[in-house]
Amino acid sequence: MSAAPPDGGVAPTTGLTHVDEHGKAHMVDVTGKEATYRIAEARCFVQTVASAEQISLTREGSDLLASARFAGIMAAKQTSALIPLCHSIRVHGVDVDVRSLPNGFAVAAVVAIIEKTGVEMEALTACTTAALVLIRAIWAVDPLASIEDLSLWHKSGGRSGTWNGQPTGDRS
Amino acid sequence: MSAAPPDGGVAPTTGLTHVDEHGKAHMVDVTGKEATYRIAEARCFVQTVASAEQISLTREGSDLLASARFAGIMAAKQTSALIPLCHSIRVHGVDVDVRSLPNGFAVAAVVAIIEKTGVEMEALTACTTAALVLIRAIWAVDPLASIEDLSLWHKSGGRSGTWNGQPTGDRS
């Protein structure tokens, strides 16, 4: 191994990022990338099976939805400790939205940053964690609740520009 | 507020755990519960849109699947730092299984413990984190990949005994 800096991080033969030409994982060196304003939004749906009456107390304003929001925001800051090859970044802003719907909860997380690397994983982690908090909270009345359609919804900024996961539909 | 220990943690009027009779969240006191051997298994499916050839390099044995397994195991140990009202517990064993299928990845996480409280959230957190690692790794070739059917699959031990989320079907 030479003391040369790690290569530019694009795995030419695999098409997979974060895996080098020998199939080994490494943290991609983003030094050469430009620090730009980047936003990512992730969404998911917590699908409930119990009746709306059973979970009616999970209304806006109670600690339940606040708990999901806080957990999502705090999880965004812990992303690099959870996802091995993620860079540690300084999140500039996080907004987690949790909506109570008749058959579940719609969760969306928007994360903004000015960095050399994207913020998609932070948005996905915030969204997931908020959803897990909901799953746990309604456990006693709805053990069959599940998380569905957890994916990136929107990103902008960076070399690849604006991208929308589901531009013509709406999952929730 | 008296110096009395927190109440038994069952929210009588709401049916929701972790929310007391005033709608305020608290960490349920599990002192009165019995420390028993408990297992929980969570599962999800990472649904890919790209062709199998495109993501063919994510085969067994590469760092990719190992990365997902390690991240899942480590995340199980961080659960109480992510989910606000979860108790910090000593996980006795974690097994994360990641299988490459034609249209995605099946992820399962089993966590075992001897504690006064369940281990469901640890299994869900391990499963989720392993799935997020996969989502990130195949990003470049499949940005539309999503996590589906993330839920508890099995639990045993504790007062409520054995429970199976989907006893007669198989999601993957």
Next chain:
Amino acid sequence: MSAAPPDGGVAPTTGLTHVDEHGKAHMVDVTGKEATYRIAEARCFVQTVASAEQISLTREGSDLLASARFAGIMAAKQTSALIPLCHSIRVHGVDVDVRSLPNGFAVAAVVAIIEKTGVEMEALTACTTAALVLIRAIWAVDPLASIEDLSLWHKSGGRSGTWNGQPTGDRS
């Protein structure tokens, strides 16, 4: 240094715990202590200078008080990562109470556990963190707010039995 286990943890010549006879800090070995049910309660007062009208929106039910409660509960679980010589323990239950009063906020944190070591620092850390969240939240309207009378209020369990910090008075 012998391979003998660390001594019983009482610093005979100093009267100070956590400092050995040479003035060096170490983590006291609690192996010989009994695991008993222990409770500790810490209290403090967040004293505001701004008028009650100015901070009137910090009423019960808003995210503000919930935020302080959640932060306090989560901080209790992080105590051993903040206080160098604290043992890492499994908190059994945490209850953080935040009350809005005319001239500030009364904060109390009760932590319960069955361990070989006390839970005083967990209660103090929970109480402090909840208070810091309040300080930050009202910053814009009250930069002179301060935390006062932060101390242990009650403990029970363990060798030293029940103890009350201020048995005949009430700070809040």
Next chain:
Amino acid sequence: MSAAPPDGGVAPTTGLTHVDEHGKAHMVDVTGKEATYRIAEARCFVQTVASAEQISLTREGSDLLASARFAGIMAAKQTSALIPLCHSIRVHGVDVDVRSLPNGFAVAAVVAIIEKTGVEMEALTACTTAALVLIRAIWAVDPLASIEDLSLWHKSGGRSGTWNGQPTGDRS
């Protein structure tokens, strides 16, 4: 919820930062702010009840004061993991000063940074944690010790410029 970036973070109707117009907490987007050199200093007083002789071994040079300093410095780096809506920042410098006085300890923490957001919470967290370490260390001889007058003392840099909490007095 749109994919638009979170709003500018000023809560117009409440006067409270970190709470949007619906009373929901979010992490304020600081993208539009300028990265400037910022300093904040927080102070508190650990008030002892035991006689000076009883706690005389907590003199300068022993591990006790060093322990408080280290814990304060390390806590400054963990602030964003403790305070839910704090941004994760790269602290440029931390200085924690602990002075032994006849009736207690004066604690001061100065934190410096070049960021888009202030460093007040880091200074407060460092100061608080150092004080908690002292409280714990003298526990055996002074269980009634308390933390008093914990507040911001000075800040400079940022849009609001220099500010002094107690410009004409001295608490310690």
Next chain:
Amino acid sequence: MSAAPPDGGVAPTTGLTHVDEHGKAHMVDVTGKEATYRIAEARCFVQTVASAEQISLTREGSDLLASARFAGIMAAKQTSALIPLCHSIRVHGVDVDVRSLPNGFAVAAVVAIIEKTGVEMEALTACTTAALVLIRAIWAVDPLASIEDLSLWHKSGGRSGTWNGQPTGDRS
């Protein structure tokens, strides 16, 4: 994957722990093991190249040696967050000893616990971290300093009983 608990954790065909029969890593289930009093001691030597005069200020009593001790103690508590397959345990006691010698520093860490799993990694992690703090502190005067002979020195308790790494010699 069945919902059966993870297997007993012994990899029969490899002789390696933590790797199952398919070469996959998992966290060994220690449920069947007995919780016993266990001690482990790790040692290493920080070898300096600069003259003793150059590093003479690293004498006993200064913050330098205290810093190494505190960092070692705190690292012992973070072991399970660093070593992927380590169980999270409650450390009962930690003692880190740092001695200044003419040609370097002898570091020893003893960790005690009552658990179902050993505490060797906690002792190694504490010893390593204390040594890294010393390496950093003397950097300016001795950039060629190195850590040598970092290994387990002693363990007792558990199924395998007492073991001494170097029973007849002394490295330092």
Next chain:
Amino acid sequence: MSAAPPDGGVAPTTGLTHVDEHGKAHMVDVTGKEATYRIAEARCFVQTVASAEQISLTREGSDLLASARFAGIMAAKQTSALIPLCHSIRVHGVDVDVRSLPNGFAVAAVVAIIEKTGVEMEALTACTTAALVLIRAIWAVDPLASIEDLSLWHKSGGRSGTWNGQPTGDRS
């Protein structure tokens, strides 16, 4: 203590960084330093005593080496939480290389960054943690394995320019 920013961080009378003129540790204020591209490489050797056949299953491609790589990468991101006076930085890239040799494992970690402070401790921490994972994995067949020659190997960038620990030799 004045509210002035901490001093420039050079300890004039001691030659030791991170210790001020009174022997007290503080986190050096790096505000005045220039943010430049910096690389550091650390190396060590995990010396085995067991025969190569006994540890033959630790070959390239198994989870064992991947585990060491991942742990090293993740540890680099946790450096500031382990080493008390280290600044928290955003690592730009990490590459951990683990090679299986007849009598042990050669471990090298390269970390790259654009910051005002060096990245040596991140490289050392990554290298150390990867080595500890190997030590643990081969435990059952080689309890006498040790870590040797753990030190900085190369650094470039920053005021002091390029530096090579062992320019004419090769430890592994």
